Amino acid sequence: MKFSGEKVVEIYEKIQQKRPIIHCITNAVTVNDCANILLAAGASPTMAHHPCEVEEITAGTAALICNFGAISDYEAMKTAGKRAHALGHPIVIDPVGVSGSSYRREKCLELMKIIHPTCIRGNYSEIQALLHNCGTVTGVDAAEDALAEAEETDLPELMKQYAKENQMILVASGETDLITDGSCVYRCHNGSPMMARITGSGCMSTVMLGAFLSAENSVESVVACCAFTGIAGELAAKEMTAQKRGTMTFRNWFIDAVSLMTPEQLEHGTDVDWF
Ligand SMILES: Nc1ncnc2c1ncn2[C@@H]1O[C@H](COP(=O)(O)OP(=O)(O)O)[C@@H](O)[C@H]1O
Ligand SMILES: Cc1ncsc1CCOP(=O)(O)O
Numbered sequence: 696m697k698f699s700g701e702k703v704v705e706i707y708e709k710i711q712q713k714r715p716i717i718h719c720i721t722n723a724v725t726v727n728d729c730a731n732i733l734l735a736a737g738a739s740p741t742m743a744h745h746p747c748e749v750e751e752i753t754a755g756t757a758a759l760i761c762n763f764g765a766i767s768d769y770e771a772m773k774t775a776g777k778r779a780h781a782l783g784h785p786i787v788i789d790p791v792g793v794s795g796s797s798y799r800r801e802k803c804l805e806l807m808k809i810i811h812p813t814c815i816r817g818n819y820s821e822i823q824a825l826l827h828n829c830g831t832v833t834g835v836d837a838a839e840d841a842l843a844e845a846e847e848t849d850l851p852e853l854m855k856q857y858a859k860e861n862q863m864i865l866v867a868s869g870e871t872d873l874i875t876d877g878s879c880v881y882r883c884h885n886g887s888p889m890m891a892r893i894t895g896s897g898c899m900s901t902v903m904l905g906a907f908l909s910a911e912n913s914v915e916s917v918v919a920c921c922a923f924t925g926i927a928g929e930l931a932a933k934e935m936t937a938q939k940r941g942t943m944t945f946r947n948w949f950i951d952a953v954s955l956m957t958p959e960q961l962e963h964g965t966d967v968d969w970f
């Protein structure tokens with residue numbers, strides 16, 4: 696069955712009205728892009744990570760992001776996460792690099808139990824590493840054969856069970872994003888291979904999940920965010936090809952596409968089905 700682009704527009708418009716502040720405890724590599732993409736989408740970023748202030752800061756925001764590329768800020772994630780959970784704020788974890796570091800994986804699994812995230816979004820390799828509690832690649836990018844491995848192990852079904860058991864929404868991103876809350880599995884076909892050629896497209900999609908979930912806390916909102924991010928990637932890639940430009944231009948045009956997004960582009964561009 697198809698997922699309607701009108702739902703993407705509806706939630707996007709709620710973000711424009713609410714202008715939610717999103718608290719991001721995130722990594723130094725992509726922090727600036729994460730702040731800019733939130734502004735482009737109509738939200739407001741705050742990137743505080745000192746353990747002595749995160750509790751107060753998170754209390755004044757609409758959602759919390761914990762990105763494991765910032766593993767040195769683990770204590771801050773725990774403190775902020777406990778407060779955000781107590782206040783009922785949406786919490787999103789990005790398990791950056793858990794497929795390459797058993798320490799990071801252990802900490803991520805521990806944090807999940809303590810702060811009860813609303814959603815976890817990682818690439819195929821990171822999500823599989825969490826599901827099986829074992830590493831597959833050493834870097835932060837998905838393995839080349841992650842898709843084939845996902846098909847072999849019936850990743851959608853495994854994700855569905857895991858999401859149900861842990862009462863959370865799971866997203867495995869890649870050529871096709873898989874999204875589940877344990878009842879059904881959505882497949883988002885939006886996006887461009889160019890997105891995997893820059894660092895930060897995953898981190899940026901994670902902070903956008905904070906904005907979407909603060910506008911509406913539902914699995915449909917997560918699906919809408921994946922479609923939105925993918926459509927921005929498609930628009931930027933089209934422009935890049937037409938003008939024969941490189942990956943850094945793509946990064947800028949991706950953020951531009953978010954800031955210039957129209958309801959028509961969302962309605963016509965959304966390409967999601969579910970089963
Ligand atoms: N080959 C691809 N085709 C289309 N979209 C892609 C592709 N690879 C990644 N994306 C998109 O890029 C974003 C980041 O995904 P991914 O690269 O898997 O995460 P990460 O950057 O965390 O490794 C997601 O929106 C995803 O849909
Ligand atoms: C390269 C790198 N190393 C630690 S965090 C990080 C950024 C990862 O960003 P993304 O997962 O969005 O590509």
Ligand SMILES: [Mg+2]
Binds near residue numbers: 789791817818835898
């Ligand atoms: Mg990532």
